[in-house]
Amino acid sequence: MPPTPSESLLQARDLHTWFELRRWGFLRVGEVRAVDGVDFELGRGEAVAFVGESGCGKSSLARTLLGLHVPTRGEVTFDGRHVESLDREGRRWFRKQVGFVQQDPYGALPPFMTVRRLLAEPLIINGVRSRAEREERIRAALEEVRLTPPDEVLDKFPHMLSGGQQQRVVIARALILKPSMVIADEPVSMLDASVRVEILALLRRIQEARGLTVVYITHDLSTVRYFASRIFVMYAGKIVEKAPVDALLAAPQHPYTQALLAAIPDPDPENATREKAIPGGEPPSLVHPPPGCRFHPRCPHAMAGLCEVRIPDEFEPRPGHRAACWLHGRTEDDRGGWPRPSADSGPEAGAI
Amino acid sequence: MRRLAGAFRQLRRYPSAVAGLTIVSGLLVLNIITVIAIPYPRALELWRGGEPWEMHPAYARPSWVNAFRRVNLPRTRIVSSRDAEVRSETLPSGRRMVIPLAFDYTDGAFPSEINLFLNARFETREPFLQLTWHTPDGRTVPLGGRTAARTDRVSISQDRALAGRLGLEPHEGLLARPGAPDDPEVLPGRYELRVEALLFEAEADLEATLVIYGQVHGWAGTDHQRRDLGVALLWGGPVAMAFGLLAAVGTTLTTLFIGAAGVWFGGWIDALIQRVTEVNMILPALPIMIMIGTLYSQSIWVMLAVIVVLGIFSAGIKMYRAMLLPIREAPYIEAARAYGAGNLRIILRYMIPRILPVLIPGFVSLIPSFVFLEASLAVLGLGDPVLPTWGKILHDAQSQSALYHGHYYWVVQPAALLMLTGLGFAMLGFALDRVFNPRLRDL
Numbered sequence: 088m089p090p091t092p093s094e095s096l097l098q099a100r101d102l103h104t105w106f107e108l109r110r111w112g113f114l115r116v117g118e119v120r121a122v123d124g125v126d127f128e129l130g131r132g133e134a135v136a137f138v139g140e141s142g143c144g145k146s147s148l149a150r151t152l153l154g155l156h157v158p159t160r161g162e163v164t165f166d167g168r169h170v171e172s173l174d175r176e177g178r179r180w181f182r183k184q185v186g187f188v189q190q191d192p193y194g195a196l197p198p199f200m201t202v203r204r205l206l207a208e209p210l211i212i213n214g215v216r217s218r219a220e221r222e223e224r225i226r227a228a229l230e231e232v233r234l235t236p237p238d239e240v241l242d243k244f245p246h247m248l249s250g251g252q253q254q255r256v257v258i259a260r261a262l263i264l265k266p267s268m269v270i271a272d273e274p275v276s277m278l279d280a281s282v283r284v285e286i287l288a289l290l291r292r293i294q295e296a297r298g299l300t301v302v303y304i305t306h307d308l309s310t311v312r313y314f315a316s317r318i319f320v321m322y323a324g325k326i327v328e329k330a331p332v333d334a335l336l337a338a339p340q341h342p343y344t345q346a347l348l349a350a351i352p353d354p355d356p357e358n359a360t361r362e363k364a365i366p367g368g369e370p371p372s373l374v375h376p377p378p379g380c381r382f383h384p385r386c387p388h389a390m391a392g393l394c395e396v397r398i399p400d401e402f403e404p405r406p407g408h409r410a411a412c413w414l415h416g417r418t419e420d421d422r423g424g425w426p427r428p429s430a431d432s433g434p435e436a437g438a439i
Numbered sequence: 440m441r442r443l444a445g446a447f448r449q450l451r452r453y454p455s456a457v458a459g460l461t462i463v464s465g466l467l468v469l470n471i472i473t474v475i476a477i478p479y480p481r482a483l484e485l486w487r488g489g490e491p492w493e494m495h496p497a498y499a500r501p502s503w504v505n506a507f508r509r510v511n512l513p514r515t516r517i518v519s520s521r522d523a524e525v526r527s528e529t530l531p532s533g534r535r536m537v538i539p540l541a542f543d544y545t546d547g548a549f550p551s552e553i554n555l556f557l558n559a560r561f562e563t564r565e566p567f568l569q570l571t572w573h574t575p576d577g578r579t580v581p582l583g584g585r586t587a588a589r590t591d592r593v594s595i596s597q598d599r600a601l602a603g604r605l606g607l608e609p610h611e612g613l614l615a616r617p618g619a620p621d622d623p624e625v626l627p628g629r630y631e632l633r634v635e636a637l638l639f640e641a642e643a644d645l646e647a648t649l650v651i652y653g654q655v656h657g658w659a660g661t662d663h664q665r666r667d668l669g670v671a672l673l674w675g676g677p678v679a680m681a682f683g684l685l686a687a688v689g690t691t692l693t694t695l696f697i698g699a700a701g702v703w704f705g706g707w708i709d710a711l712i713q714r715v716t717e718v719n720m721i722l723p724a725l726p727i728m729i730m731i732g733t734l735y736s737q738s739i740w741v742m743l744a745v746i747v748v749l750g751i752f753s754a755g756i757k758m759y760r761a762m763l764l765p766i767r768e769a770p771y772i773e774a775a776r777a778y779g780a781g782n783l784r785i786i787l788r789y790m791i792p793r794i795l796p797v798l799i800p801g802f803v804s805l806i807p808s809f810v811f812l813e814a815s816l817a818v819l820g821l822g823d824p825v826l827p828t829w830g831k832i833l834h835d836a837q838s839q840s841a842l843y844h845g846h847y848y849w850v851v852q853p854a855a856l857l858m859l860t861g862l863g864f865a866m867l868g869f870a871l872d873r874v875f876n877p878r879l880r881d882l
Contacts, residue, residue, distance in 0.1 A: 150773075153777050155773060155776055155777060178779075179779060182777065182778055182779035183779070185777070186777075186778075187773075187774055187777035187778070189770045189773070189774060190770070191770055194769055194770040194771060195770040195771050195773075195774050196771055197771045197775075197789060197792075197793075198771075198793070199792045199793060208775065208778070208780070208788075209778035209779070212778060212779045212780050212781075212784065213778070213779060257774075260774070260778070264778065
């Protein structure tokens, strides 16, 4: 369910993150539009997933939300405060409020620090002066991520741990400052399949126990169900569909989402020989994105004269289920005078 | 830190590392002992030359040369009137003293010089002395008469008239067997220099010290100013080591920090650092230092500062940059930013420690290059004017044409110490390189 404004923790308004391309260090020759007009709102204690293929801008979005990239346009509001205009003290507060779990657990841990040291770092930076208090919080964090007994890992270097243990340490580090939100950027994609579920279950448990807001970024729709209550589907720097997990998986409204779901491998051997209707083409360039709807070159339902001209508005074909696609324009005015497409070619027919 | 300790444990497997460590630690212990035994002000005082050395021979060889010779070279003999049987008789107008300065001379080689030092005490009238030389075979050689100042020195070896009479240099002729001036040979036995003094005041007194200078001195020999080279050889160690170490630490740390800062901040800061480095890399350091040494100051500290300043924007920056660029993008640094680490902390705690182990071998090998640089400057005459250093010994040797005159020890000893220092650090550095860069191990 979309949160009511009073519960809202994070809002992104018209967020753009563009990276300038320069030649010889000073000539501007264009920009990569990694995040290109994103609006959403997250409630306190909500777990949402951002789904999209590689290069759709979801990692850039994560870094923009973390304040690691400065948005080119638009703004992020966290707990009622504009992240960009925070002063020094506010910035420190924001850093404590938001934890970050990265994709590559080994790369995310400084290889020359012991687990104790690298978990102490955020505490030291954020002014926990007492050594005893730090030690206590480090042990508590390790226990929370089920690295017990903590003494076994405290003096180890990251390379001495398994991938799953490393990711647990990364999660412990993200949680050690008691944040109210955690952004997890593909936290399990580099782990063994056997460990993935464990780590996701752990994140889920912690999320529930702490009432954390979690932004889970993934390209893998199959892991979303374990975790999130809402899904945002991203394509070429834009959010194309926002819906509760069950609604989206049951009846995807955007042609891209439909294609994404169709691409999930089906374990049923009876379907092994069945052809899947997956649109061809390649992910669009973020330097020269297609005009109008970004998906129109690959879209099986593209309406000539509309989709390649006008960027689609966001429609709400069902309550709480939004899609940025002209197919869902209720009236012809919505669609700029275009007639509603016939039912059999409509997106709902493609639902799985 | 633990990995570092492990790396040092691995060193034991490399004989060159053990040898290098032995040399370096041996030198280090020697340096510490030197600094304690001859404190800095004392060393400066000794190296300034002059009075402390007047009883030492000039150009004396080190004592160890006797180990390689059939006929031993003589050491210095000092005969003082305090140990002699001084006869004294009172005269109406003062006193008459006879001071017999006797010594046994049995060495196979002649001394290098003979001097008589006088210490007279009087009010107004200087004492008058008559010197006679008595040989073991009963000959008497008059050395003339003269008056004595309060502190006086009679340079018997410089007496050209005496040399003419003897047909030989005085310090040879006085001790030679008579009759063979072409092939002088020492006449062994007891010699005596008799000093007959007339003192014109009742309270007046006279002390005389005869010095028969040897041809060897100490373990290191002496130079043209009679200074014991041992002092400079010993003190050259701490100076060289401190200079090499400080210069290496100074350049490495600043270069590393600036390189890392450039990589981290990127943009125009990085570009500026790179351009300055490129310009600095083609500036010749040695001529600049010669210029500063000639025009400004030769102090070793000024030189050290110049070396560090010129060394900051060196090729090292390019190397560190290449190593740090991928580290800058490492996820753990992004994570550190996410939990609020500041720029300085990221540079010092997250970037530099990552490449530090790789730099240790280079750092160790860098030390001797600065030791050699300091020595080169000193050889060129730009050494610190007061400090005793190995390079200064070489400079003195060079300016006195030591090798032409056969004073090989003067050149060989500091050069050997320099090479030993270089060798020790180089061997250690190579072994460290293999420990920290395992790919080299199989080479």
